[in-house]
Amino acid sequence: MKKISFKLGLLFFVFVLGVEIILFVSLYITLVNSRIEEEFEHLLARGNNHRDVLEKNFDHSTLEHVTMMESEAVTDVVITNEKGNILYYSDDILPFAKKIVNTMDRTIPHDGIIVQRNWQKESHIATVSPIRIDGKIKGYVYMFQNTDAIQKMIYKLKHHFVLVGFLSVFLTILTIAFLSKVITNPLIRMKQATEKLSKGDFSVRLQVKGEDELAELGEAIQTLARDLEYLKKERKEFLASISHELRTPLTYVKGYADIARRPNLKEEERNRYLSIIYEEAENMQKLVKELFELAKMDQHSFQIHKEPANLCDFLKKLHDKMLPAFHEKNMSLIYKCEKNITVQIDQKRFEQVMINLLDNALKYSDEGSVVSIEARAEKNSIVIIVSDNGIGIPEEDLHHIFERFYRVDKSRSRTSGGTGLGLAIVKEIVEAHGGTVYAASEYGKGTNVVITLPEV
Ligand SMILES: Nc1ncnc2c1ncn2[C@@H]1O[C@H](COP(=O)(O)OP(=O)(O)OP(=O)(O)O)[C@@H](O)[C@H]1O
Ligand SMILES: [Mg+2]
Known part of the structure; x- marks a missing residue:
């Protein structure tokens, strides 16, 4: 047995x-x-x-x-x-x-x-x-x-003792049989639940009674099942998104390549189609690169090497690097920074964060508008704000923009080459630094993205 x-x-x-x-x-x-x-x-x-x-x-x-x-x-x-x-x-x-x-x-x-x-x-x-x-x-x-x-x-006494002895052994067996069933039943149910889990059936529901260790174990299994179910769903959605994201540019590439190889096409037209193909391939390359980046973060093989840095110098360099792109769109990029703020950051990674945010501000603002980078030290933290007075984000989308592949206006983002991964990467990197990031926005008026980093 x-x-x-x-x-x-x-x-x-x-x-x-x-x-x-x-x-x-x-x-x-x-x-x-x-x-x-x-x-x-x-x-x-x-x-x-x-x-x-x-x-x-x-x-x-x-x-x-x-x-x-x-x-x-x-x-x-x-x-x-x-x-x-x-x-x-x-x-x-x-x-x-x-x-x-x-x-x-x-x-x-x-x-x-x-x-x-x-x-x-x-x-x-x-x-x-x-x-x-x-x-x-x-x-x-x-x-x-x-x-x-x-x-x-004495014989009578012995007789009574034997009788009572048998009775108590019988009662002991009954009680123990009952108790061991009561104790082991939840364990057996948990075992069945984990067996189901291992077979990929995450619809496990365990009734958890009481507050003892067994109840805690049941609760833990239940949470595990829920998490696995969520992960499975997320993975499915993620894969669906990837295939969707790749399918669209591939359709373009295939279609334009088909036209471009026609023999009687004018050189000028052919070049136009080829440059569209090139652009789409570039988009796909970017998508694949970003996906790879996110995959690395998920596997925790992604490491950040924090070093003390002067935040103002860091942001100034970025500002100078990005300024030409803003000028090209007739926009201005303002930079405000309190002197001598030291932060612990992985400069290469954090540059990626800032470039993603500034890229968004640039992409989702109209010509001639103003974007600012501001950094200041607060009580126990350091705050960096990238604000624009561009198109803004509707309230109902605001909670989702940090999700992978989420874009407010799918068609607009497509033409401007957005994959919807930029902010997801921003969030991962900021959190890896022990900080937080959120966006505040008013539709039609502009957006503020606020990063809070722990004080050094
Ligand atoms: N500053 C902003 N103003 C208005 N909308 C924004 C702004 N930043 C982000 N968004 C909205 O949030 C969505 C998600 O942004 P995210 O940076 O993750 O993706 P993306 O810019 O579309 O693509 P990628 O950054 O990967 O090129 C964008 O598609 C856009 O709709
Ligand atoms: Mg972006």
Whole structure:
């Protein structure tokens, strides 16, 4: 049997049975001993009583009277003189009594002693009390009790113990069977759930009750299932997006290539088509590059090497690098920076972040508008804001723009070559630096993208 409930139950059972046996045996022994001790005390007290009576009147009629009393009782009496010769006795106790009386030594305390203890093997137990009158020993009162009654009583006790023992073992088995089922049931359900998970079925739903470790485990499996389900869905969507993203430029490339290879085409037209093909190929190259970048980030094989840098110098260089592109579109790029802000950044990666943001500001703004880069140190952080007064982002899209392939206006972005991956990359890199990024925008008025980095 490999079942955990069985193993657990067996283990419990062995332990509980062990404890039960120890308890029962010790209880039985104490009970038997105290009952037998009681019998001895009782017999001795009875002998002492007779002795007391005889010490007062040691005459024939009292002796007879004592003997007669015992002949009616379950106990028996033998009275001897000081030399151990039997004077009086009740019933047919003689053969056994003689044996006891003869083997007796005569120094006995006044309170009497037990002379035959062996209730298991002998036919009788016996006590003796000395009769002392005026400081002289006059004789002895021997008391006897048949051990049949004691043995019967012990037998009954044993019988009861066995009965109760069986009953408690039975109840133990029932309780343990129930308990081990209760304990192992959630485990079994979890095992089944993980088996389902390993087979790719993420629709696992575990009912989690209580707040113990088992409930926590159940909760963890449930969360794992949900995460895996989400990942599976995301991967599916991601693959669908990639194939969609590649299909469109490929259709263009194929279509224009088909036209371009026609023999009777004018040189000028052919060149136009070829440059479209070139542009589309460039877009695809960019897409593949960005995807590769994101894939690296997902695998955590992407590493950033943070180094202290002067933020203003860094942004100034960027500003100078990007300015020609802005001028080309008749736009201005303003740069504001508090002096001497030191940041811990991977300059190459962070340049990618800034270029993506400035590229967006450039792409999604009209000619002649103004874009600014601003950096300042706040309480415990450093804030960099790229703001434009371009087309803005509708409120309902604002939450999504950092998702992969998300574009507000699909057709517009296509013509301007956007893949919808730029901000996703920005987010990954900023978070890898321990910072956060968000966008605030008003549709038609402009957009602010705010990066917050932890202070050095
Ligand atoms: N400054 C901005 N003003 C208006 N809309 C913006 C701005 N920045 C981003 N967006 C919107 O968010 C979308 C996602 O931006 P993201 O940079 O991720 O992709 P993209 O610019 O379309 O493509 P890529 O950056 O990969 O070339 C854009 O398509 C655009 O609709
Ligand atoms: Mg972009």
